[in-house]
Every structure is written in C-alpha cells, then in structure tokens.
Amino acid sequence: MVIITAGMIGVGKTTLTGMLADHLGTKAFFEPVGDNPVLPLYYSDPKQYGFLLQIYFLNKRFAMIKQALADDNNILDRSIYEDALFTKENNAEGNISDTELSVYLKLLDNMMSELDQLPKKAPDLLVYANSDFETILYRIKKRGRDYEQIDSHPELESYYYKMWSAYQKWFDEYDVSPKIKIDLQKYNLEDPKNVETVLGQVDDALSQIRPTDSISNAI
Numbered sequence: 001m002v003i004i005t006a007g008m009i010g011v012g013k014t015t016l017t018g019m020l021a022d023h024l025g026t027k028a029f030f031e032p033v034g035d036n037p038v039l040p041l042y043y044s045d046p047k048q049y050g051f052l053l054q055i056y057f058l059n060k061r062f063a064m065i066k067q068a069l070a071d072d073n074n075i076l077d078r079s080i081y082e083d084a085l086f087t088k089e090n091n092a093e094g095n096i097s098d099t100e101l102s103v104y105l106k107l108l109d110n111m112m113s114e115l116d117q118l119p120k121k122a123p124d125l126l127v128y129a130n131s132d133f134e135t136i137l138y139r140i141k142k143r144g145r146d147y148e149q150i151d152s153h154p155e156l157e158s159y160y161y162k163m164w165s166a167y168q169k170w171f172d173e174y175d176v177s178p179k180i181k182i183d184l185q186k187y188n189l190e191d192p193k194n195v196e197t198v199l200g201q202v203d204d205a206l207s208q209i210r211p212t213d214s215i216s217n218a219i
Helices: 013-024 039-044 046-070 080-092 098-115 133-143 156-173 192-209
Strands: 002-006 027-029 074-077 125-130 179-183
Touching: 002 013, 002 080, 002 156, 013 027, 013 074, 013 125, 013 192, 027 046, 039 046, 046 074, 046 080, 046 098, 080 098, 080 156, 125 192, 133 156, 179 192
Parallel strands: 002 074, 002 125, 027 074, 125 179
Antiparallel strands: none
16 A cells, blocks of 8 residues: 655654654655755745756656555655646746746656556555644744745745645645545644554544555555
8 A cells, every 4th residue: 555645844744754654564755855955956046946846856756656656555755746736836936937837747747647557556545734834834943944944034934825725725636546634733743642643543544445454454
C-alpha cells in the first residue's frame, strides 16, 4: 500500500510522515528541502527562479512517485499530485510566465501518462494535514529557516495565506484516491496522546480501504 501526505509548509506534515512510517513499519520518502539548492534562491528572487524551482520539484516528485508505486509499502511526504498547485500560484503571482506554465503542464501531463502505464496507478490513501493559518505562521517561525521568515520577508505572509487557501480547495477537489483530513492544530504532535489519536485515525482509514486485512498486513 502507498500513502501520500499533503499540507502547507509548517503544518507538521513531515513529522506526521515520519511517525506514520515508524508506526506502520514502512519506508518514508521525504520532500527534498534541506538539500534543495534552488529553494533559497527562489525565496530571494521568486520571479527569476520560480520556473526553475517548479521543474526541480516536479522532477524529484516524479522520481519519488514512480519508485513508490513500483515498490510495496511506502509513504510520501508531499507528492506529484499537488505539484501543480504551487506552479499555478506562482503563475498567478507573476513569478512564472504563461508560456512557462504551459510548458510545465505539458510536461506534467506526459509524466502522469507514464504513471498510468504502471501496474499500480495511484496511491491508496491521502493523509491531509490541516491547521489554521495563525498556527502555520507560528510553526514556520519556530522551525527557523531564514528564507521562510516573514520578519525578514514580509511579502511571504500574503503568499503563505494564498497557498493555505488554495490547499483547502485542492483537498476538496482531490479524487485520485481515498482521503482523510488530520487536524494538526487540535492534535499537536508534540503531545504523545495526540500522536496516538492521529495514528488511530489513519489506522481506521486503512481498515476501511482493506477491511479484510489487519493493519499490519495492509501496509
């Protein structure tokens, strides 16, 4: 079984992914952030590096989803299915031209067509991590990546809010696989009791997908 996690930066998605992987005894594919040479450049000059960043992420996410769908029992921290969300927002912000967006979307279509040729064509479950916007800002500040901070880059607050709003719509429209929403504002993963609750919610969702299997055999 393949699970994908999704959600805004700062929401706790990567922490959730690691906990799910440990809980289910499977491999986690983490989004390439720390070793991404383009991301700091993008935050310093999004209009110059917007298209390069999206192509970088698209290439990485395509490789990750191909490997995950080809293997058994994986969890992906963000995936190709939400990649266009960022590219379209960058286009709306003027960071990516209409021509660049068109090139990107055609490349994405080609990649999705290739995925359709695999024996397993889609993930089994989307786990969407959600929180209110103020909590997102607090957690972004707390994790302390300089290029993400609105104190030094005030324009980022507007961008973050637009992405947060776009994610709500994206989740509502997502139909590639079964999906659940996890409230990581209510269930802060720093509290072990909340971790148990959240893992139980995912277990319940998996039991609905594979009702004849135990969770330990489902993934």
